[in-house]
Amino acid sequence: MNEPADAQPKRPRRRVSVVGVLGELLITAGVLVLLFLGWQQWLGDIIEGDQLYHQSVQQSQEWIKAAGPDKQPSDPAAPPVMSASLANGKTFGTLFVPRFGANYARPIAQGTALSVLNKGNLGHYTMTQMPGAIGNFMVASHRKAYGGDLEHINDLRVGDHIFVGTADGWYQYTFRNLQFVKPTDVAVLNPVPDQPGLQAGDRVITLQSCNPFFSTAERVMAYGTFDTFYPTSGGPPAEIAATVNGKS
Amino acid sequence: MYAALWRVLPGPWWTRLLILLVLIAAVLAVLVFWVFPWIGALTAPQDVTVAPGA
Numbered sequence: 001m002n003e004p005a006d007a008q009p010k011r012p013r014r015r016v017s018v019v020g021v022l023g024e025l026l027i028t029a030g031v032l033v034l035l036f037l038g039w040q041q042w043l044g045d046i047i048e049g050d051q052l053y054h055q056s057v058q059q060s061q062e063w064i065k066a067a068g069p070d071k072q073p074s075d076p077a078a079p080p081v082m083s084a085s086l087a088n089g090k091t092f093g094t095l096f097v098p099r100f101g102a103n104y105a106r107p108i109a110q111g112t113a114l115s116v117l118n119k120g121n122l123g124h125y126t127m128t129q130m131p132g133a134i135g136n137f138m139v140a141s142h143r144k145a146y147g148g149d150l151e152h153i154n155d156l157r158v159g160d161h162i163f164v165g166t167a168d169g170w171y172q173y174t175f176r177n178l179q180f181v182k183p184t185d186v187a188v189l190n191p192v193p194d195q196p197g198l199q200a201g202d203r204v205i206t207l208q209s210c211n212p213f214f215s216t217a218e219r220v221m222a223y224g225t226f227d228t229f230y231p232t233s234g235g236p237p238a239e240i241a242a243t244v245n246g247k248s
Numbered sequence: 249m250y251a252a253l254w255r256v257l258p259g260p261w262w263t264r265l266l267i268l269l270v271l272i273a274a275v276l277a278v279l280v281f282w283v284f285p286w287i288g289a290l291t292a293p294q295d296v297t298v299a300p301g302a
Contacts, residue, residue: 016252024249032279039284047280112297118289123297140297145288186300210296219298 045148049103052120052147056094056105057246060236063167064244067232079132079203079229080168086110093131095122095139095149095207096163096170096240099156105243106149108164112140120147122207128189131164131171131205132229135191138206143213143220150209153222154178162205162224163240169231170240173205173224180211181219188221202226 086092093108109116112123122139129135141149160175181188188208191200203226211220230237236244257264 013251016249021249035276035279036284036287039280040288043280044284044288048285114295117296125297142294142296181298183295183298184300186298188298208296208298210294216294216296219296 040145044145045151048120048147052107052149053103053105054246056107057244059091059107060094060105060165060244061246063165064232064235066167079171079226081130081133082166082168084126084130088113089116089119089121091121092124092166094165096165096243097156097160098239098243099160099175100152102243106141106147108139117142118146120149122149125189128206129191131166132203132226134203135200136189136193136204136206137164138189138193138208140208143209143211150207150222153207153209153220154211156222161239162207162222163237164205165236165244167232169229169234170237170244171205171226172228172230172237173203173226175222175224177223179221179223181221183216183219185219188219193221193223 082092088111089109091107091109095106095108097104107121108124109119109121110124110126112125116123117140122141124130125138125140128138131137143150143153156175156178158175158177162173162175164171164173179188179194181194185194187194187196188206190196190198192198192202193204193206205224205226207222207224209220210216211218228237235241254264254268257267259267
């Protein structure tokens with residue numbers, strides 16, 4: 001190879017060695033691994049969370065458009081309950097939690113397989129009830145990565161509102177408490193969570209993720225109780241209106 | 249390897265630096281938007297649900 005003809009005193013070039021190239025390749029590999037970790041633990045959730053937010057806003061707007069202005073408002077005390085016979089992976093709802101930020105909106109899909117959860121969905125346990133039904137509407141999600149849907153689950157405070165939007169409207173739940181259990185503790189899936197055999201009388205929502213942070217050793221549950229239903233035709237509840245309309 | 253890349257790039261040092269920065273940005277974009285999500289889907293499938301057994 002010829003040196004460029006222009007100026008500058010030539011320094012003797014170090015000869016290319018196998019070890020030298022190998023070293024550079026190893027350093028490159030190390031940097032790539034660190035970049036991947038940075039993406040997985042931080043940047044990825046920001047990017048994917050933003051995509052999920054926009055996807056959810058778009059879905060909400062489609063439902064609002066489809067509802068039409070003439071539909072009769074339903075009774076807030078006895079909200080409509082949609083059919084549970086949905087295809088696996090089908091998106092049927094959107095989760096809004098003001099405590100998680102004004103830009104927080106996440107899709108809720110049927111089923112809890114990893115193929116559903118790894119798309120950033122909150123997955124609905126098919127053996128639990130649907131939103132607004134008497135019993136337990138329970139969804140699971142990753143705590144970190146894949147959108148980190150429930151990263152801040154432990155930030156919920158008593159009285160915080162949790163909204164589930166569907167084609168029918170918005171179900172408002174009020175956060176009540178957290179519970180920590182082992183991954184095999186399936187009693188939390190009961191219509192009255194953690195109380196097998198009891199007849200359900202309340203409408204409960206359960207958000208479930210992993211605990212502690214960066215670990216899958218335990219499961220954390222956030223329970224809420226239903227208090228109001230806002231039909232689609234009446235527009236989103238004021239607390240989440242800006243988020244639903246993508247203006248937050 | 250990287251020294252060879254530096255020599256192959258044309259122009260004065262600041263042009264080379266500019267080209268290099270653009271190349272790095274392009275590589276990072278490809279990694280973040282395509283490669284990492286793909287690897288993320290393949291690796292470390294974490295079970296986050298409650299289920300009997302195990």
